[in-house]
Amino acid sequence: MSILIKNVQLNQHPVDIFIDGSCIARIGEGLSEKAGTVIDGNGKAVVPGFVNGHIHAAMTLFRGFGDDLPLEKWLNEKIWPYEKHLSEEDVYWGTKLACVEMIKTGTTCFNDMYMHYPPVLRAVEEMGLRATLGSTVFDFFDDDFAEKARQQIEKDSILPHDGRISFSLAPHAIYTVSGATLQWANDLAKANGWLVHLHLAETQTEYNNSVKNFGLSPVRYLHRLKLLSPRLILAHCLYADEEEIGMLADNGVRVVHNPNSNLKLGSGYAFRYEEMKAAGVMVGIGTDGAATSNSLNMIEAAKIAALLQKGWRNDPTVVPAEEALRCITENGAAILNINAGKIEAGYLADLCLIDLRSSAFAPGFNFVSNLIYATCGDCVDTVICDGKLLMENRCLKGEREIVEQASKAANRLMTNHG
Amino acid sequence: MSILIKNVQLNQHPVDIFIDGSCIARIGEGLSEKAGTVIDGNGKAVVPGFVNGHIHAAMTLFRGFGDDLPLEKWLNEKIWPYEKHLSEEDVYWGTKLACVEMIKTGTTCFNDMYMHYPPVLRAVEEMGLRATLGSTVFDFFDDDFAEKARQQIEKDSILPHDGRISFSLAPHAIYTVSGATLQWANDLAKANGWLVHLHLAETQTEYNNSVKNFGLSPVRYLHRLKLLSPRLILAHCLYADEEEIGMLADNGVRVVHNPNSNLKLGSGYAFRYEEMKAAGVMVGIGTDGAATSNSLNMIEAAKIAALLQKGWRNDPTVVPAEEALRCITENGAAILNINAGKIEAGYLADLCLIDLRSSAFAPGFNFVSNLIYATCGDCVDTVICDGKLLMENRCLKGEREIVEQASKAANRLMTNHG
Numbered sequence: 046m047s048i049l050i051k052n053v054q055l056n057q058h059p060v061d062i063f064i065d066g067s068c069i070a071r072i073g074e075g076l077s078e079k080a081g082t083v084i085d086g087n088g089k090a091v092v093p094g095f096v097n098g099h100i101h102a103a104m105t106l107f108r109g110f111g112d113d114l115p116l117e118k119w120l121n122e123k124i125w126p127y128e129k130h131l132s133e134e135d136v137y138w139g140t141k142l143a144c145v146e147m148i149k150t151g152t153t154c155f156n157d158m159y160m161h162y163p164p165v166l167r168a169v170e171e172m173g174l175r176a177t178l179g180s181t182v183f184d185f186f187d188d189d190f191a192e193k194a195r196q197q198i199e200k201d202s203i204l205p206h207d208g209r210i211s212f213s214l215a216p217h218a219i220y221t222v223s224g225a226t227l228q229w230a231n232d233l234a235k236a237n238g239w240l241v242h243l244h245l246a247e248t249q250t251e252y253n254n255s256v257k258n259f260g261l262s263p264v265r266y267l268h269r270l271k272l273l274s275p276r277l278i279l280a281h282c283l284y285a286d287e288e289e290i291g292m293l294a295d296n297g298v299r300v301v302h303n304p305n306s307n308l309k310l311g312s313g314y315a316f317r318y319e320e321m322k323a324a325g326v327m328v329g330i331g332t333d334g335a336a337t338s339n340s341l342n343m344i345e346a347a348k349i350a351a352l353l354q355k356g357w358r359n360d361p362t363v364v365p366a367e368e369a370l371r372c373i374t375e376n377g378a379a380i381l382n383i384n385a386g387k388i389e390a391g392y393l394a395d396l397c398l399i400d401l402r403s404s405a406f407a408p409g410f411n412f413v414s415n416l417i418y419a420t421c422g423d424c425v426d427t428v429i430c431d432g433k434l435l436m437e438n439r440c441l442k443g444e445r446e447i448v449e450q451a452s453k454a455a456n457r458l459m460t461n462h463g
Numbered sequence: 464m465s466i467l468i469k470n471v472q473l474n475q476h477p478v479d480i481f482i483d484g485s486c487i488a489r490i491g492e493g494l495s496e497k498a499g500t501v502i503d504g505n506g507k508a509v510v511p512g513f514v515n516g517h518i519h520a521a522m523t524l525f526r527g528f529g530d531d532l533p534l535e536k537w538l539n540e541k542i543w544p545y546e547k548h549l550s551e552e553d554v555y556w557g558t559k560l561a562c563v564e565m566i567k568t569g570t571t572c573f574n575d576m577y578m579h580y581p582p583v584l585r586a587v588e589e590m591g592l593r594a595t596l597g598s599t600v601f602d603f604f605d606d607d608f609a610e611k612a613r614q615q616i617e618k619d620s621i622l623p624h625d626g627r628i629s630f631s632l633a634p635h636a637i638y639t640v641s642g643a644t645l646q647w648a649n650d651l652a653k654a655n656g657w658l659v660h661l662h663l664a665e666t667q668t669e670y671n672n673s674v675k676n677f678g679l680s681p682v683r684y685l686h687r688l689k690l691l692s693p694r695l696i697l698a699h700c701l702y703a704d705e706e707e708i709g710m711l712a713d714n715g716v717r718v719v720h721n722p723n724s725n726l727k728l729g730s731g732y733a734f735r736y737e738e739m740k741a742a743g744v745m746v747g748i749g750t751d752g753a754a755t756s757n758s759l760n761m762i763e764a765a766k767i768a769a770l771l772q773k774g775w776r777n778d779p780t781v782v783p784a785e786e787a788l789r790c791i792t793e794n795g796a797a798i799l800n801i802n803a804g805k806i807e808a809g810y811l812a813d814l815c816l817i818d819l820r821s822s823a824f825a826p827g828f829n830f831v832s833n834l835i836y837a838t839c840g841d842c843v844d845t846v847i848c849d850g851k852l853l854m855e856n857r858c859l860k861g862e863r864e865i866v867e868q869a870s871k872a873a874n875r876l877m878t879n880h881g
Contacts, residue, residue, distance in 0.1 A: 108837060109829035113773075113783035146822045150839075249777070308774030309836070314732070339836035340823065349767065353774075355531075356726030359667070365531035404564045405758065407866045408873035411527035418727070418757035419526060421568075423841035448825045455826035 046432055049078055053086025053398060055388055057412060062091065064394040067432040071390055082434060088402055089426060090412055092370070093386045094153025094395040095343035096377025098301035099242075099280040099331030101159045102169075103131075103139035105146070106455040107336035116248075116310055124336065130462045135454045136161040140168035142451035143341055145444050147174065148435050150342040151425035153395040156278065156301070156331065156381055158215040158242050162201035170207050173435045175395060177381050179215025179242040184226045191226045198233070209431050211381070213240040219263055220251060224270050231272050240276050240381070247281035248312045264289035273298050278380060280331065281306075283313045290317060294324035299380040302372075304350045305340070306333030318354050319363055329377040330369075342422040347373045351417065366417040398427035464850055467496055471504025471816060473806055475830060480509065482812040485850040489808055500852060506820055507844055508830055510788070511804045512571025512813040513761035514795025516719035517660075517698040517749030519577050520587075521549075521557035523564065524873040525754035534666075534728055542754065548880045553872045554579040558586035560869035561759055563862050565592065566853050568760040569843035571813040574696065574719070574749065574799055576633040576660050580619035588625050591853045593813060595799050597633025597660040602644045609644045616648075620655070627849050629799070631658040637681055638669060642688050649690050658694050658799070665699035666730045682707035691716050696798060698749065699724075701731045708735060712742035717798040720790075722768045723758070724751030736772050737781055747795040748787075760840040765791045769835065784835040816845035 048064040055062075061076035062069060071078065111123025131139075136159070147155060154175035159165055162180040169176045180201040184191035202212050214230045216222040222230075227243075234241045246252060246263040259266045264285050267273055275297030282300045285293070293300065302316050321328050330350050332341050340346075351369040355361050364372075378386030385393040401409070405419040416424070428436040435441065466482040473480075479494035480487060489496065529541025549557075554577070565573060572593035577583055580598040587594045598619040602609035620630050632648045634640040640648075645661075652659045664670060664681040677684045682703050685691055693715030700718045703711070711718065720734050739746050748768050750759050758764075769787040773779050796804030803811040819827070823837040834842070846854040853859070 106826060108826060109832040110826075112829065112832045112836065113780055115779060119779075142822060142825055149822065305770060308770035309779060311773045311777045311779040313777065314771075314774040335837070339832065340839065342839055345763070345839060349770070352723060352726035352767070353732075355729045356732040356771075359729045359731065361533060361537075361727060361729040362531055402863070402866070404560060404567065404862070404866050407560055408524060408526060408528075408870045410873070410877070411530065414527040414530045414757065418530065419753070421758070421760055421763060421839035421841060423839060444822070445820070448820070448822050452826045455828070459828070 047078070047080040048082045048084060048394070048429065048432065048434065049076060049080035050084045050086045050091065050398070054090035054401070054412070062388070064429065064432050067393055069388065069390050069392050069394050072388070084398070084427065084437070086398060088400065089398040090401055091388055092397050092399060092416065093374040093388055094397055094428065094430060095151050095373045096329065096381065096386065097147065097152050097155035097331050097341065097343055098329035098377050098380055099303055099333055100143070100155050100157055100341065101334035101336070102143035102155065102157050103136040103159050103161070103165060104334035104336040105143040105341070106135060106139035106451060106458065108339055110336065110459065112339070127458055127462055130458060131161065133161055133164040135458055137164035137168050138447065138451040138454040140165050141172060141447045143335065144168065144172035144174055145441060145447050146341045148172070148428050148441055149425065149439070150344060150422040151397040151428060152341070152343050153397070153428060153430040154377065154381065154383060154385065156242060163204060166204060166206055166210065169210060173430055173433055175209045175383065175385070175430055177211045177213045177240060177242070179213040182214060182216040182226060182230055183221050184223050185221060186223045191223065194226065195229070202237070211240070213242050215242040218244040218251070219266060220254060227272055228270055231274070234276055240278055242278045243280070245279040245282055246284040247307070249284060252284040262289065264292055268292050275299070280333075281312070283307055283316055285317060287320065290320050290324045290326060293321070294326045299327045299329070301329045301331045301380065302350055303331045303333040303338070304353050305338035305346055308349070308353070309338050314353055315357050316353070318350070319358070327376055327379055328372060329380045330372045343373045344417065344420060344422050348417050366411070366414040369417050370413055394432040395430050397425050399424050400426040465496070465498040466500045466502060466812070466847065466850065466852065467494060467498035468502045468504045468509065468816070472508035472819070472830070480806070482847065482850050485811055487806065487808050487810050487812050490806070502816070502845065502855070504816060506818065507816040508819055509806055510815050510817060510834070511792040511806055512815055512846065512848060513569050513791045514747065514799065514804065515565065515570050515573040515749050515759065515761055516696070516747035516795050516798055517721055517751055518561070518573050518575055518759065519752030519754070520561035520573065520575050521554040521577050521579070521583060522752035522754040523561040523759070524553060524557035524869060524876065526757055528754065528877065530757070545876055545880055548876060549579065551579055551582040553876055555582035555586050556865065556869040556872045558583050559590060559865045561753065562586065562590035562592055563859060563865050564759045566590070566846050566859055567843065567857070568762060568840040569815040569846060570759070570761050571815070571846060571848040572795065572799065572801060572803065574660060581622060584622060584624055584628065587628060591848055591851055593627045593801065593803070593848055595629045595631045595658060595660070597631040600632060600634040600644060600648055601639050602641050603639060604641045609641065612644065613647070616651070629658070631660050633660040636662040636669070637684060638672060645690055646688055649692070652694055658696055660696045661698065663697040663700055664702040667702065670702040680707065682710055686710050693717070699730070701725055701734055703735060705738065708738050708742045708744060711739070712744045717745045717747070719747045719749045719798065720768055721749045721751040721756070722771050723756035723764055726767070726771070727756050732771055733775050734771070736768070737776070745794055745797055746790060747798045748790045761791045762835065762838060762840050766835050784829070784832040787835050788831055812850040813848050815843050817842050818844040
């Protein structure tokens, strides 16, 4: 398997890129390597594939099913009554639908958290994306549930999977998982070299309840449980003060900001990106599931993250376009311990070709600014992941069938259990 | 000139739409009117064309030329040194480029503010969009400038133009135009039935300087000058308290919110949409010029406006998707005194067909939610304005040439005067 991309723009210069197996083997002018596939890069620019740092892929089935509602009502009336009836088939098609949307908007890797691990794994293996797939752990502070969760994890974690895919443990949150189960998950993850993916400090309510129930704020509670480590990925982390950010930095914890979801659910807006960066916390960006924030477009997520920082800080200079792009490429890859996120020889061949003929790229003063601030995702022309072509000229094999099957599954679910 | 659209989804039901001349003549099932053009609406939904309430179209030439900079540095180093060298040809191509982007993302009408009125007018007449074109007035508190501005307006306002296009007066701001000139503009607009398009209360600095220089906050200053009236459209209005919002409502003043621009320039985020709505102020949404907020995509602007309100208020129920859509359709048309913004017989035939096959529309639980929250603008398939087909199947005549000519003009400008 090899691909040669000819005359593509990289940092505003035309180059050839030779991909051998799953890696970028060589970048230069006039490369003459023989390749199984040759792609004409004229009129296109290459960027690393985007990394979606926090998503519940299969929940794309619930997109638009309950918007603009208070969180409790949304969960109690729109999500939980239906989610418990999800079949493996439903989860499979929901995950495939998410993969279609991710590929079409340039995402090559994502950090998932969901139940029903086997059909999620099967869908992602088929779609060709790179992913860390988190099997969700709940115990609701009940020993029987905890035991069931442990048995579930045992089954999920031994399923064989493609090298592109990593297994991770995804305890849901500190208000649904006991400290003992969180520590069990951390120990197991440590022993197996897995990551731990956890929602934390997403809302003021969660923060207040943590103080009430555990006598400590969410980050301090994790610190007391000795769970802060480089294997921990925290989604959201909207409510963390300077001292807590210091704890995250000192322990190498990674954070994923989800601006669209935080805004749409009214969770808050003052994500302390600058403070985390200054302290040395690695920060990525996610879309969260399409049930909450509706779109899985990482260019949009990066734009909104940048705009939001500028807005609430009254400072147009923070998070310039280049930095927003870094968050969804290099940082995302670093958070997941993946050797991707850069277009350099030796890195994984996870990349997109961007169509520069779109009016959003005119005038062409600043490619990265145009990509982050002016386009809307449909400029992604070609997507390569792990050295394999997933989309070319916006054509994605099987797209129509997946959209139809996922829609059918979603309608069936709501009709049968409404 | 007549168009018959067959089997298109309107409020989730298939209908036929017959367009006769510039208006929607009839909507129903199985219409058999003979039409010059017949469009197959299968797999598509119809929505009113979007109204961009505040833009400087020609400034698309400056897109990406100076991002992520403090306002003063941006103006002094990146905009003003070049803007003064703009030729009529440059403005023409810049406006055409903006029109391309607007049509491709479903905008059929916009409220412009710029200098060089004749080439703006020529470009918009050719592109077929509906517009209110504001000729900018500056006097810098100087009598000679004021006199020149008056002469300019006299020349611009008598240019003949298509019925789709309205002339308006666009005094720039209270810090660049004296009270006397503002009053002159208001009197002239009143006598001629024109609208007045003004930046107001965009930044805390503007607010503070207004208090310092005029002894009153921006809205109160306009109130004292007796300028608050239904012919006044205020862009931004981020800094207005309850009493000021009452003054706007009592006098029928219209407001255009520009969330992307306000965030990107760090101007602020707490636009008081709910308070204005409660008081009865008509609020629309704009993108501002692409030099500041980079994209002219109104779906994106509506999404960010809705998300931002939910976020800063910590309330997911405010500005539901339907209301965000209304802001960029009905409200936008109302602000500009145009009989559009609804798909009903008797309304102007300014509308878009949305391609429902995109993965963003799966599942199809809620079309409006999917349109506002999940798509990214490229779902706009066909655009009709004033009963004329501007784009069909995303094909826009002359697009490639306009993108090229505008890019050339922008590069020439920066190269010759850099």
